Amino acid sequence: MPPLSSEYAQVERPLIAQLVAMGWQHLAGDTEVPDFTERASFRAVLLEGRLRAALRRLNLDDDEQPWLDEGRVSQAVSALERLGTAKLLEANQRASALLMGGTLVEGDPVRHAGKSVTAQYIDFAHPERNDFLVINQFRADLPGGQGFIIPDAVLFVNGIPLVVVECKSPASTDSIAEEITQLLRYANQRSWVEAEEGVERLFHFNLLMIATAWFQSRAGAVGGLYAHYLEWKDTSPIPPAEAAAELGVASLSAQQTLVAGMLRPAH
Numbered sequence: 001m002p003p004l005s006s007e008y009a010q011v012e013r014p015l016i017a018q019l020v021a022m023g024w025q026h027l028a029g030d031t032e033v034p035d036f037t038e039r040a041s042f043r044a045v046l047l048e049g050r051l052r053a054a055l056r057r058l059n060l061d062d063d064e065q066p067w068l069d070e071g072r073v074s075q076a077v078s079a080l081e082r083l084g085t086a087k088l089l090e091a092n093q094r095a096s097a098l099l100m101g102g103t104l105v106e107g108d109p110v111r112h113a114g115k116s117v118t119a120q121y122i123d124f125a126h127p128e129r130n131d132f133l134v135i136n137q138f139r140a141d142l143p144g145g146q147g148f149i150i151p152d153a154v155l156f157v158n159g160i161p162l163v164v165v166e167c168k169s170p171a172s173t174d175s176i177a178e179e180i181t182q183l184l185r186y187a188n189q190r191s192w193v194e195a196e197e198g199v200e201r202l203f204h205f206n207l208l209m210i211a212t213a214w215f216q217s218r219a220g221a222v223g224g225l226y227a228h229y230l231e232w233k234d235t236s237p238i239p240p241a242e243a244a245a246e247l248g249v250a251s252l253s254a255q256q257t258l259v260a261g262m263l264r265p266a267h
Contacts, residue, residue, distance in 0.1 A: 005169070006169040006170070006171060007152075007167055007168055007169040007172075008167075010169060010170055010214055011167040011168065011169065011170065011212060011213060011214050011255065012136060012152050012153065012167045014214070014255070014256075015153060015165065015167065015212065015255065015259060016134055016136060016153065018247060018256060018259045018260070019134050019155070019259065019263060020134075021246060021247070022246075022259075022260075022263070022264050022265060023132060023264075023265045024132045024133065024134050024155070024263075024265065025131075025132060025133045025134070026133070026134050026135075026136075027133060027134070027135045028135075028136060028137070029135050029136050029137030029138045029139065029150075030137075030139075031137065031139045031148075031150060034139075037135055037138065037139075038050065038159075041141075042139050042140060042141040042148060043140075043141050045140055045161055045199070045201050045202045045204075046077070046080065046081070046159055046160060046161070047133070047156055047159035047160075048077060048159065049159065050131050050133065050156065050158060050159030051077060051080075051121075051158055051159035051160060052073050052077065052159075053131070053159075054121070054130065054131055054158035054159060055068055055073045055076050055077070055119060055121065055158075056068050056073060057129065058120055058121075058122075058123045058129060058130075058158075059119050059120060061108075061111055067108055067111060068105070068119060071106075072105040072106060072119065075103070075105045075106065075119075076103050076105055076119045076121070079098055079103040080095065080098060080103075080121070080160070080205070083095055083204060088187065088188070088189070088200045088203060088204070088222060088223075089222060089223050091200070091204045092203065092204055092205070092206060092222045092223075095204045095205045096205075096207075098121065099121050099122055099160070099205065101118070102118040102119055102120040102121060103118065103119055103121075104116040104117070104118055104119075105117060105118075105119045121158060121160065122157060122158060122160075127265050127266045128265075130157055130158055130265070131156075131157065131158050131159065132155075132156075132157055132265050133155070133156045133157075133159075134153055134154070134155050134156070135153070135154050135156070136152060136153045137150055137151075137152065138150065138151050138153070138154040140199040140201075140202050141199070142196065142197075142198070142199055143196065143199075146196075148199075149185075149186045149198060149199050149202075151164045151165065151166060151186055151202075152165055152166050152167040153165040153167070154202070155263065160205050161202055161205055161206065162205060162206065162207045162208070163206070163207060163208045163209075163210060163263065164183065164186065164187075164202065164203070164206060164208075164209050164210070165209075165210040165211075165212060166179040166182045166183050166186075166209075166210070166211050166212070167179070167212055167213070168211075168212075168213045169213065170213050170214045170215050172213060175211075175213040175216065176211050176213060176216050176218055176229070177226060179211030179212070179213070180211050180218075180220070180225075180226050180229055182211075183209045183211060183220075184225075185197050185198055186198045186199065186202070186203075187199075187200060187202075187203045187206075187209070187222060188200045189222075189223070203222050206221070206222050207221070208220075208221065208262065209221060209222065209224070209229075210258065210262075211229060212254075212255045212258065213255075214253050214254070214255045215253055215254055215255075216231075216254050216255075217231065217232070217253075217254040217255040217257070217258040217259075218230055218231055218258075219232055219258060219262060231254060231258070232257060232258040232261045232262050233257060233261075234257070234261050235252070235257060235260040235261045236261065238260065238264075240252055240257070240260075243256070243257075243260040244256075246260075
């Protein structure tokens with residue numbers, strides 16, 4: 001067996017382990033078979049099976065019973081897939097509005113007297129009802145099949161990719177700048193590069209883009225450049241000592257602090 005890279009052993013694997021300890025599921029990525037990451041094609045960025053299951057599970061009637069049938073679930077999925085714009089920032093804004101406010105679907109003739117009803121994608125009041133999954137080495141194909149990208153980790157809530165993480169070895173020089181460059185490339189946001197080099201649809205739903213190298217860790221958002229990526233220095237509402245105790249360490253690295261503070265499922 002070849003030795004583990006320092007990037008994987010010192011950064012990516014501890015990142016996944018911390019997420020799992022906080023309640024995330026983990027699925028190992030595969031760059032050859034899309035079925036292994038619950039997709040029919042590497043062009044897909046939504047995990048549709050998980051999304052459909054979440055829509056049925058989270059949207060309940062007054063008797064706490066699911067009521068969305070396959071047709072209504074398909075309406076909600078279609079709203080995410082067809083955002084009606086070719087520009088990434090506009091698509092991200094529209095997707096964020098859907099994730100926060102839900103989308104209208106046809107109401108049940110009996111339950112809702114034929115009126116449209118809002119279907120929610122995420123249960124913010126009860127975080128434990130949502131599905132949290134991290135996939136490492138997540139392949140996404142470029143439009144037209146002209147190559148692909150493989151982010152180090154993508155975090156999904158109810159099958160929707162909300163966070164993209166790029167890892168580098170702590171020994172790398174200027175690793176954070178390299179990682180941000182990689183994230184900008186993945187999102188096709190390097191304005192100084194004429195060629196299409198990324199997969200913008202992976203970032204339509206994005207809330208956070210994270211560059212981490214263990215001792216350094218910074219987060220930004222779609223549209224941000226190098227100066228907009230900043231450290232997260234607080235594990236609130238959990239004290240840093242408690243977060244460190246969860247991991248069995250005396251003190252937290254920058255990466256551990258960011259993960260504990262920003263990526264805990266309740267957050």
